[in-house]
């Protein structure tokens with residue numbers, strides 16, 4: 282029982298990850314260590330180029346780390362596998378297949394012994410889940426960007442991966458569509474207790490979706506400087522999120538990191554990430570005191586009023 286609890290808390294374990302692309306250059310990031318509990322939704326935020334996608338690719342097994350290890354359920358991951366589902370920004374659908382066939386293709390890869398009917402019925406559940414039953418026979422070219430992204434999400438869920446990896450999946454969508462899909466994602470994750478690792482540049486998106494937010498310092502030699510535990514209840518909803526007294530304290534803390542601390546010596550030299558937990562209406566951490574979102578910001582690193590990072 283104790284072992285099981287331990288596996289649950291450290292379902293995914295990343296230890297001392299580092300990556301250097303060129304021998305004559307410093308590593309993009311180093312000493313990256315963190316855990317993801319089973320069923321936990323983790324977002325990672327950091328400025329462009331600090332290595333977020335590289336970390337996601339290492340978790341997906343698409344790229345080898347220069348240093349360090351990744352474990353899932355106590356097993357070391359050394360390559361890609363159907364136990365992990367990836368949703369990329371560019372949806373990556375097969376253009377000659379319909380929505381249902383795109384999903385069936387992925388399901389068949391996972392369950393080679395299933396009958397055609399089993400594959401179809403299984404896929405239909407997930408198409409329904411993302412609200413695309415009416416478009417199941419359409420090809421990707423006949424879908425909007427938001428619909429394509431939903432197909433990508435349905436496909437990833439249909440494979441029932443043990444960990445879902447999302448690389449800025451909503452970055453290219455308009456605000457309204459993004460909101461709708463975020464709500465769907467929240468609902469599906471709550472229903473399935475899916476373990477998720479997601480890259481986002483949107484602070485508000487991280488607050489809405491994540492249980493834990495990893496803040497990366499700037500590269501080269503980027504690190505996870507802080508692990509911020511989301512104090513808002515898991516039942517949070519987009520429409521009412523900003524009414525919670527803890528919302529602005531958390532938001533200011535994240536924006537302040539991106540604007541002021543990500544490039545600072547303290548964040549860049551952190552050997553271990555700082556755990557930031559907010560307590561009650563204020564915060565248990567002195568540096569996490571709610572404060573104004575300070576502008577203007579350095580030209581290279583702008584965080585818009587909407588909480589999105591631009592470089």
Ligand SMILES: Nc1ncnc2c1ncn2[C@@H]1O[C@H](COP(=O)(O)OP(=O)(O)OP(=O)(O)O)[C@@H](O)[C@H]1O
Nearest residue numbers: 302303309327328329330331332333334335336500
């Ligand atoms: N295959 C590669 N070969 C050489 N350098 C690479 C390669 N892939 C990434 N890099 C470099 O590594 C650094 C980190 O890239 P990565 O895409 O992981 O950053 P990121 O934080 O995801 O950035 P963004 O937010 O802009 O997507 C960048 O400087 C990038 O140029």
